[in-house]
Amino acid sequence: MSGNLLHRPPILRGPDGIGGALPALILIILFFVVPVVALLLRSVTEPVPGLQNYATLFGHGTYARVFFNTFLVATVVTAVTVIVAFPVAWMLAIMPPALGSIVFGIIILSMWTNLLTRTYAWMVLLQRTGVINRTLMDIGLISEPLPLINNLTGVTIGMVYIMLPFMILPLVGTLCAIDPMTLRAAALCGASPFDAFRRILLPLSLPGIAAGGLMVFVMSLGYFVTPTLLGGTSNMMLAGMIAQMIQSLLNWGLGSAAAFILLLVTMALYALQLRLVGAKRMTGGI
C-alpha cells in the first residue's frame, strides 16, 4: 500500500491509523456486542442461574424436531441452490455481454425486490388454489392439489428462490477467473467435454462452490421470514422458534439459549469458511 514512497516524511503518515475506526468500533461494541452478550447471559441466568435452559432444549423431542427441520431444510436448500446456480453462473461467465446483462438484470431485480414481496408472491403462487396447482391440474399432471405451502416443500422452494443470487454471483466470479485456455488445453489433450468438466472445470470451481454453498447454508440456518410465512406453525425452524419463545411465550431464558446455539453454529461455520477460502472471497458476493 505504501511501498511506493520508501522513506515517507512524517507529514505523509496522515490520519490513516486506527483512529478512523473508532466511531464504528464504539457503535458495534455498544449496540451489537453488549446487547448480544447480555442476551446470551440471560440464557444461563433466567429464570434461575444454571444450564437448565440448554437441558430443556436438548431434552425435548419438540425442539429436536425443530433442529432437525432446520438442518434438513438448510442442507436441501444448499444442494438445490448449488445444482441450479452452477449452469447459470457458467453461462453468465461466458455469454455475450448483451445477453448476460439481461440475465444479470433479472437476478438483481429479484435480489433487490422487497423480501416480503417475494415471499408474498410465493404464498399466493403455492396455495391450494394457486396458479401452480391450477396449472398442473389443468394439464392433467395431477388430479388433487399438491400441498405446496405450510410445509417444508414450500419453505424449500421459497428459500432456494431467495438464495440463488447469493450462489450465482460469487460463482460467476470464480468461473470468470478460470482461463478459457485451460479448458482448450484440456480438450486438445484429448479430454471429452464430460472429462473436461469432471476433471478440470468442476475441481477448479470448487473453491467458489464451497464458499457460496457454505454461505447459503449458514444463511438458511438462521433465516426467519420465509420459513415462518411459508412453513406454517407445525414446521417451525430455529429462527422462528426463537422469535416465538421471546415474542409470544416471553420465555427469555429458553429463547436466548436457542439463540446462543444458533450463534455458535453460525460462527463455527463461518470460521471454517474463513479458513477454507479467506475473508476476501466470502464477501465477494455483494
Place this chain on the structure above:
Amino acid sequence: MTEPFLSIRDLRKAFGSFVAVHDVTIDIPKGEFLTFLGPSGSGKSTTLYAIAGFQHPTSGDVLLEGRSLLSVPSHKRNIGMVFQRYTLFQHLTVAENVAFPLRVRRRPDAEVKRKVAEMLSLVRLESFGTRYPGALSGGQQQRVALARALAYDPPILLMDEPLSALDKKLREEIQAEIRRIHRETGVTILYVTHDQDEALHLSDHIALFRDGRIEQIGTGEDLYLRPASEFVASFIGNSNFLPAEHLETVNGSATIRLADGSVVSGVRIDQDFSHGQKTRLMVRPEAFRLRPGPATAGLAVEFIDTAFFGERRRVIARTAAGQEIDVRPTSDMAEAQEGIAPSRQQIFFDPAAAFLFPA
C-alpha cells in the same frame, strides 16, 4: 508429388466484415519445424487455432495425411499444444498434469507411470513430479506444458508464443531445449511468434504473415538475404531504406539515382521498374564498409553518434539528403575506431547485396 503431411488449403477466417486470414495455403512435410512469424493481428494465431479446432474457418480446409480435420472435434484431433499463457491445471500436480492426456485416453496405470517419467526426464524436471504448478517458475511451467503436450506422442505440436511471458535468459535456455526435443522426438512443430530472433534461431522454415496473408515463406536465410518485399526486409533484421529514382535496368541489374544525386549501378532486382519510378533502396546496416572494395558504391555521410555493442560498433550517420541511417561496419575494431574519428566521410556498400523496392 507425394501427399504432404499437414496441408492448409485456402484457409479463410472472417469475423464479421474483418478478414483475419486470407486464403492461406501451406504444405508442411513430416518432421518440419515451421514458424509463423508476424506482427500481432497478422493472422498467424488464428491459423494455428483453426488447426487446433478452437475456431472454425469461414472456408478452406486443414488436411492431416489427406484427411480433413475440420469435422473432428479438438479432443479427437490428437494434436499437442503449448500456449502463450500458463495453462497447466492448477489443482493437479506436475505428474498428474503430464498424465492427464493419458488418463482421459484410459491408458493402463503402468503405461501412464512410465510415460510420465519419460516425459519429465525429456524436459529435465524429473524431481518436480509431486509439486503443484503454482510453486514453479514460468520457465518450469512451460516445460511441464511441453511434457504434457508430448505425453501422448502427437504427430503435430502447436506452439503459440510459448516463450513470450519469459525473460530473455530463460527464453534462450528453453529455445535450446525446444530444438533438442524437436531433434530427439522428430515431431512436426508449428510455432507462432512475433519475435524474429526466435524464428531465425528455431525453425527450418519461416512463414511471414502480414494482414492475414503469407508475405513470404522460406528458410531464415531466404528471408534475410532475398526478401520478397520491403515488409519482409524491414521485419527480418535491420534495414535502411534510401529513397531513390530508378533510371534503367540492364540484364536484371538496375541503375538508380539516390537523393543526394549520386548514381549507383549494379543493384539486383527481381521486378520491373519504369524509368523515373520512385523506389527505395534497402541496405542492411552490416553491408556498409568503411573502406572501398571492388565494385562498391560510395555514400557521403556525417557520423552523428556511435555506440559500442561488444562484437560490433553501431554508428548513426546522416546522409547528405538529411536521412539518418544505421551503420554496423564489419571491419575489425581498430579499423572501425580509426575510421570513425572524422565526422564527414564516405562509406561504401556492395550494390549487389542491396535491394530495390517500389516506394
Place this chain on the structure above:
Amino acid sequence: MLLDYDRLGWLRAALLGFTGLVAAFLLLPVVFIVLLSFGSSRWLAFPPPGWTLKWYEELFADPAWLEAALTSARIATMAAILAVAIGLLASFALVRGQFRGRNTLRGLLLTPMVLPVVVFAIAIYAFFLRIGLGGTTAGFVIAHTVLALPFAIIPITAALEGFDKSVEDAAIVCGASPFEAKLRVTLPAIKIGIFSAAIFAFLASWDEVVVAIFMASPTLQTLPVKIWGSLRQDLSPVIAAASSLLVLLTLSLMIVTALIRRKLSK
C-alpha cells in the same frame, strides 16, 4: 473448450435453455405480483376475471400505508447516511492502518452481516427496552445502522484498495493538507464505491423485517412491518398493490444506479 461460448455445441443450447428457465423462475414472482395487483378478484384468482385499480385506491385511502412508507424512508435515509459516514472513516483505517488486529477489527465490523438477524433482533430489542430506546425512531436508526454498516464498509474498502495511495501523497506534496487531499483527490476517486455503499445501506434498512417486527410500536411502523402484519391476517390484494409499488421503486433504483455508475465512471 467448456469456457468458449462459440464452441460449446449442443451443450450451449441445453445450458442456455436451463439459464432461461432459471431467469423465468427468478422473474415469475415479481411479474406475477404486479399482474395480480391489477386483477379484480379479491380471492387472488389467476388469471384474473377482470382488471381494476381498486386495490391501489384502497391502498392510498388508508393513511397507515403512506405513513409506514414515510417512516421507512426516514429511517433508511438516516441509517444510510450514518453507516456510510462511519463506514468511510473505518475503511481508511481498515485499508491503510498499520496496527495489530486489523483483520480482527475488520471481522468484528462485518459480523452484523453474518450473524443471524433474529439473534441480533431479540438482543437489541431487550437492550433498548432496558435503556428506553424501544419503539423510538432513534432506536430504529441505531439498530439499522449496525446492520447496514457492513454493506457500507465492503464496497468502500474495495474501492479504496483499488486506489493508489501515492496519488493522495502527490497532492500533499503539492501543498494540500492531508484532509484536503482526501477530500479533493481520494473521495472523488472512490465515489462509485461510496455510491454503492449508500445504495446497499439504504436497502439494508428499507427492506429490514426482523428487527423492525420486534422494535415496532403501534405508533411507529415501518413499511415491512405493515406488510408483515397484513400478511399474517390475509393475502389481501392490497398487499399486491403495495408490493408492485415496491417493485417499481426497485426498478427505478436499478436504473438510477446504472445511470449514476455510468456517469461516475466517466
